[in-house]
Amino acid sequence: MTSVLRHRYGRAIGSGTLCVALLSGGTAGAFAASPSPSPSGNGSASPTGTESPSPKGTASPSPTGKTSITATPGKSSVKAGSMVTFTGRTKGLKVGSPLVLQHEKNGKWTALKATAKVKTGNSYALVAKLNDKGTQHLRVASATKEGKVHSPTVTVTVN
Known part of the structure; x- marks a missing residue:
């Protein structure tokens, strides 16, 4: 407890x-x-x-060292079929760059149907419908010419 x-x-x-x-x-x-x-x-x-x-335990820089993405879910626990909004900021990605929400399933990251684009000010917001019950490990990713970049993993519990 x-x-x-x-x-x-x-x-x-x-x-x-x-x-x-x-x-x-x-x-x-x-x-x-x-x-x-x-x-x-x-x-x-x-x-x-x-x-x-320097703060201890901060996220390590992205593999390219120039680009990064942050992700914060609007809710940490939702009912199956509910919508969750993920917000965050990007660094080093161009305005209009496509972003996609990914979830980890059987050790592999697969893309969900939730997408967004980087807005002016390097922010984004994407909305996803989570159907699978259980603990979901999610991240926001971009596969652009700047390289493959993803946010740290966030967890949302689906009841």
């Missing part, structure tokens, strides 16, 4: 942090969404010019 609550609190804090980063936009949002290393290499720069230590 305690670990379940801890997991839910962690998910809520992570979602709140991402929402603040997405809403702040501009340079403050860029610093919050993707910390850049400081000239000394032992921390990250902040909008105020002060240095803060």
Whole structure:
């Protein structure tokens, strides 16, 4: 029970942090969404010019190092057949680049019918209908000329 609550609190804090980063936009949002290393290499720069230590456990950069996608589901638990909205931001992808929602099934990632395009401001929103009951491991992916890029895996429970 305690670990379940801890997991839910962690998910809520992570979602709140991402929402603040997405809403702040501009340079403050860029610093919050993707910390850049400081000239000394032992921390990250902040909008105020002060240095803060590098966060532990952050997602590793994408294989290309230039592009990335974030994904946040609107709900972490839904009924079978319900719609879920996934939102996020991209880095290094052109406006209009196609995105697709993928789910992991039998160890392989397969595309669902949910698609979206990168909007001005590098954001996106896609809506998916989840029918398969159980824990769904999902990610948002792009297969463009910039290379195959995908978001970290997110989990949605379908009852």
